[in-house]
Amino acid sequence: MLAEGAQVSHFYGASGEFVVVLIVSDGFASASDSLTVSIASGVATEEAGLPTDFELHSAFPNPFNPTTTVTYALPVSSKVRINVVDMLGRQVATLVAGETMPAGYHTVQFDAGDLTSGTYLVRMEAGDFMQTRQVVLLK
CATH class of the missing domain: 2.60.40.1930 (Macroglobulin (MG2) domain)
Known part of the structure; x- marks a missing residue:
């Protein structure tokens, strides 16, 4: 569950990448963090x-x-x-x-x-x- 004032956005980056950004704010200060998930497909080479x-x-x-x-x-x-x-x-x-x-x-x-x-x-x-x-x- 997200705290009040938290925002989450996501977007697709480069091929096979998914980025999630979390921004938390109390009205005076804010903090953000991001997580990049890379999806590998096919056979390992x-x-x-x-x-x-x-x-x-x-x-x-x-x-x-x-x-x-x-x-x-x-x-x-x-x-x-x-x-x-x-x-x-x-x-x-x-x-x-x-x-x-x-x-x-x-x-x-x-x-x-x-x-x-x-x-x-x-x-x-x-x-x-x-x-x-x-x-x-x-x-």
Whole structure:
């Protein structure tokens, strides 16, 4: 609860910043203070720079139902293909279809709503790089 004579204002500062200013006055003197809240979003990077290696990160959440997020890193712009296969090697989904992506960290959603419970393999290819991660769909 604010004391009588207190004023609160807020505004959005730079991208991802929210500033709250509190001014308290008794009619003769006043005091003010501010609080800046910075909102960070996305995937943490190595010192906010570009990744140094190609990598297919573990999906999150895993196990999942019915969607999970797949994050991958590209140190240079690359043509990327990410497919999902079942344990018999049959392709069941294409998450990235050979698109050229810029260097950086990227995410893609895997919606397995039409698939049965089980273990699947997420496979990423970018240039000479290839990595596979296992995901488990629990319905």
